[in-house]
Amino acid sequence: MVAECVTGKKVLMKGNYAIANAAIKAGCQCYFGYPITPQSEIGEFMSGKMQELGRAYVSAESELAAINMVIGAVSTGVKAMSSSSSCAISLMQEALSYATADQLPVVLVSVMRGGPGLGNIYPSQGDYNQATIGGGNGDYKLIVLAPSTVQECIDLTYKAFYLAFKYKNPTMILADGLLGQMMEPVEFYDYPYPEIDTTSWALSGAKDRSARVIRSYAPLEENQCVFLDNLFKKYELIEQNEVEYEEYMVDDADFVVVAFGSMFRNVKSAVKLCREKGLKVGAFRPITLYPFPSERLNSLADKVKKILVTEINMGQMVRDVRLAVNGKVPVLFKGKGVGAMIDVETLVEEIEKQMGGV
Amino acid sequence: MATQVFSIPKSLKKDVKYSFCPGCDHGVAVRLVAECLDELGLKENTITATSIGCSVGLYDFIDIDAIEAPHGRALAVATGVKRANPDKFVFTYQGDGDFASIGWAESMHSAFRGEKLSAICINNTTYGMTGGQLGPTTLLGQVTTTSPTGRNIEYYGYPVKIAEHIALSEGTAFSARVSLDSVANIRKAKAAIKKAFEVQMKGLGFGFVEILSSCPTNWRMSPQQAHERVRNEMMPIYKLGVYKDITA
Numbered sequence: 001m002v003a004e005c006v007t008g009k010k011v012l013m014k015g016n017y018a019i020a021n022a023a024i025k026a027g028c029q030c031y032f033g034y035p036i037t038p039q040s041e042i043g044e045f046m047s048g049k050m051q052e053l054g055r056a057y058v059s060a061e062s063e064l065a066a067i068n069m070v071i072g073a074v075s076t077g078v079k080a081m082s083s084s085s086s087c088a089i090s091l092m093q094e095a096l097s098y099a100t101a102d103q104l105p106v107v108l109v110s111v112m113r114g115g116p117g118l119g120n121i122y123p124s125q126g127d128y129n130q131a132t133i134g135g136g137n138g139d140y141k142l143i144v145l146a147p148s149t150v151q152e153c154i155d156l157t158y159k160a161f162y163l164a165f166k167y168k169n170p171t172m173i174l175a176d177g178l179l180g181q182m183m184e185p186v187e188f189y190d191y192p193y194p195e196i197d198t199t200s201w202a203l204s205g206a207k208d209r210s211a212r213v214i215r216s217y218a219p220l221e222e223n224q225c226v227f228l229d230n231l232f233k234k235y236e237l238i239e240q241n242e243v244e245y246e247e248y249m250v251d252d253a254d255f256v257v258v259a260f261g262s263m264f265r266n267v268k269s270a271v272k273l274c275r276e277k278g279l280k281v282g283a284f285r286p287i288t289l290y291p292f293p294s295e296r297l298n299s300l301a302d303k304v305k306k307i308l309v310t311e312i313n314m315g316q317m318v319r320d321v322r323l324a325v326n327g328k329v330p331v332l333f334k335g336k337g338v339g340a341m342i343d344v345e346t347l348v349e350e351i352e353k354q355m356g357g358v
Numbered sequence: 359m360a361t362q363v364f365s366i367p368k369s370l371k372k373d374v375k376y377s378f379c380p381g382c383d384h385g386v387a388v389r390l391v392a393e394c395l396d397e398l399g400l401k402e403n404t405i406t407a408t409s410i411g412c413s414v415g416l417y418d419f420i421d422i423d424a425i426e427a428p429h430g431r432a433l434a435v436a437t438g439v440k441r442a443n444p445d446k447f448v449f450t451y452q453g454d455g456d457f458a459s460i461g462w463a464e465s466m467h468s469a470f471r472g473e474k475l476s477a478i479c480i481n482n483t484t485y486g487m488t489g490g491q492l493g494p495t496t497l498l499g500q501v502t503t504t505s506p507t508g509r510n511i512e513y514y515g516y517p518v519k520i521a522e523h524i525a526l527s528e529g530t531a532f533s534a535r536v537s538l539d540s541v542a543n544i545r546k547a548k549a550a551i552k553k554a555f556e557v558q559m560k561g562l563g564f565g566f567v568e569i570l571s572s573c574p575t576n577w578r579m580s581p582q583q584a585h586e587r588v589r590n591e592m593m594p595i596y597k598l599g600v601y602k603d604i605t606a
Binding site for chain 1: 403405422426434471
């Protein structure tokens, strides 16, 4: 049983259900999906709830079909989404490239599991690159939001719908198997963002106006150059306006640990323990993985002596941190291929070891 | 007093240059689609999805809202459009490579689900836009740029009979194969397109028309020779007719 989401009432809920319920409260009219662990609860919940509400639900024949169904629905200005995981998000890369080129407000939830290949169903952060660099063709960016608590699954699902429509750009909620399966107390509230007018671009039938075409085919070199220049002006705006991050005890820190998503939970506990030992450690969490908080990390590098990046992968976000810091201070890495988040004791040990010279 | 007996359909753009090759049947097919949209009063309530291949350019010629789907995904995109807007008329316009090879899953499952959609598929037995390679419908013995000695079963297997497969689905309301090689067949083609549109309007299920088409450029033939090939080589294998009509 999934708890009922009454605004203002605290309930205990799994991350997957929190995302699904938030999408419904955000006004998502259509869900298209295909099962894959560890996010199947989203589709299961949606199948019943969307029918109950008279909204659209399709058990798609594949993830390829599911994400293209989302493209079709959002091309008419309707809020729609899909959700999937790792190896199946791979199948959606073509459509994500098209959706960025078509400037469509696709919302996609990616609940990461182990990879590469079939991998396994343990939590992982191995798809940071897939989300932020992308596997589709051409120059494009997804807006990527990474929750680290179940409450934030709600907050960022709301935000994903808003940003997708505000910028007409596909937006991904990048969670992981731990967050999808974990239960935490959460509090629902009404969708807090303004509704974005879509009447200037959405397909609705050419009545009392000329016909509209949503397309990415640009046979002429000059047209494609102009298109890309404009697309990247939009990305500049996103980078100026939408960077979001969390800081913990960084003000007087000599040493900062950077992590995103579930991994940040243990980092915060480790920093607290280190502080008790008198070590001046802080923690930093990018909430928006794109746009990445590069400027803030660069200025942090002016006052700290070392930065440690921890991820449940072989070192993906660390590359963006190094680019942001641009050699000002050493950026170290502590990773783990897949599975449970690196435990607090191991983190404290690592911090103490690395701070030896600080 | 002059009486106007022929004009450009309202659903076609008036001021565009048609870019299909000389003698290609796409031009006739697009016109028939536009005439059907006009006659059924659908122009202002229609959204179409086209996907990659020569068929993608439909949106350059037709004066209705359109979205370009990735290769093979027109019916998935159309499913999304229709499920989000059940009151809109939604159709796809695709080639045989798009519909029956890369998009076979999307095509068949739209029919299985009985999506209230109409799909038009141009079958010219080759990948036209990319220069005439072997496709799912290439006939046995047919020489293409990727079957240099002709399609043989050992290397390439058999050609796909699309209209027959679509007719097998319980969700299909109408499935037919037509040709554009003669005036009589063009008339029948238009009637089939209209029927595939009407079953959607009545909410009866999936409507499908496979249109046999010439490809003079890639077949290295004159337009006239190409139509002879449609008659003499394609029609004996791809037999014209209505394969399913739940309204009959």
